[in-house]
Amino acid sequence: MYNKLQYISQGNTIEAQLYNIHEALDNGCDWVQMRFKNQTTKNAFALAEAVKFLCEEYLANFIINDNVYLAQQIAADGVHLGLSDTKIEEARAILGNTKIIGGTANTFEDISNHIKNGCDYIGLGPFQFTKTKEKLNPILGLEGYYEIMQKIKSNNFEIPIYAIGGITLENADQLIETGIHGIAVSGIITKSPEKGKLITQLNEKLYANVII
Numbered sequence: 001m002y003n004k005l006q007y008i009s010q011g012n013t014i015e016a017q018l019y020n021i022h023e024a025l026d027n028g029c030d031w032v033q034m035r036f037k038n039q040t041t042k043n044a045f046a047l048a049e050a051v052k053f054l055c056e057e058y059l060a061n062f063i064i065n066d067n068v069y070l071a072q073q074i075a076a077d078g079v080h081l082g083l084s085d086t087k088i089e090e091a092r093a094i095l096g097n098t099k100i101i102g103g104t105a106n107t108f109e110d111i112s113n114h115i116k117n118g119c120d121y122i123g124l125g126p127f128q129f130t131k132t133k134e135k136l137n138p139i140l141g142l143e144g145y146y147e148i149m150q151k152i153k154s155n156n157f158e159i160p161i162y163a164i165g166g167i168t169l170e171n172a173d174q175l176i177e178t179g180i181h182g183i184a185v186s187g188i189i190t191k192s193p194e195k196g197k198l199i200t201q202l203n204e205k206l207y208a209n210v211i212i
């Protein structure tokens with residue numbers, strides 16, 4: 001089972017990214033997506049290498065946003081690809097069957113296509129407005145999640161769905177009730193002054209109904 005809480009990194013410099021990722025790991029995150037936009041190949045590689053080392057130390061999963069070749073080059077655990085990024089089939093051909101490939105979805109049709117193309121998990125959103133990402137897809141809101149989760153159930157689709165976009169400790173419960181597998185968050189963890197407490201509370205909510 002994939003971990004239920006994915007931290008998406010923030011920071012405009014290698015140092016800021018490393019600080020934020022280290023803090024997230026130190027406070028209990030066990031899945032990191034390195035999201036470092038508009039960078040030189042050299043910078044992205046340098047950060048990825050350092051994050052891989054950190055994630056190994058903390059026994060955390062490490063995936064890379066957008067860049068399949070970087071994920072391959074540093075042997076990351078996988079990649080997250082959006083609707084305008086490298087196609088899932090192409091990424092699978094490059095990375096092979098053992099790596100995690102996540103895909104963004106905004107509609108049920110996106111999810112259906114991703115499943116056909118061999119995606120491992122879905123980042124479904126955005127739930128609500130967020131400053132973390134520019135050019136957001138249409139906002140789904142709680143109703144959008146219920147509608148899409150219902151279609152997933154009636155089609156017997158089995159793929160972990162992660163809610164994303166503007167998720168907080170306060171709205172996480174409502175989202176979990178829609179039947180999602182987990183959440184992918186950036187801002188709340190990056191900005192929290194009490195990261196350990198927040199991550200514990202998020203995990204308590206996410207794993208409340210899991211029987212070990």
Ligand SMILES: Cc1ncc(COP(=O)(O)OP(=O)(O)O)c(N)n1
Nearest residue numbers: 080081082083104123124133164184
């Ligand atoms: C878990 C997860 N879900 C969705 C996204 C968004 O990916 P994308 O649409 O490619 O946007 P960018 O993150 O690349 O700006 C994600 N990163 N992670």
Ligand SMILES: Cc1ncsc1CCOP(=O)(O)O
Nearest residue numbers: 130132133165166185186187
């Ligand atoms: C990468 C991404 N894709 C859709 S919303 C989003 C940003 C999520 O960040 P936050 O948790 O700060 O809203």
Ligand SMILES: [Mg+2]
Nearest residue numbers: 066081082085
């Ligand atoms: Mg992308």
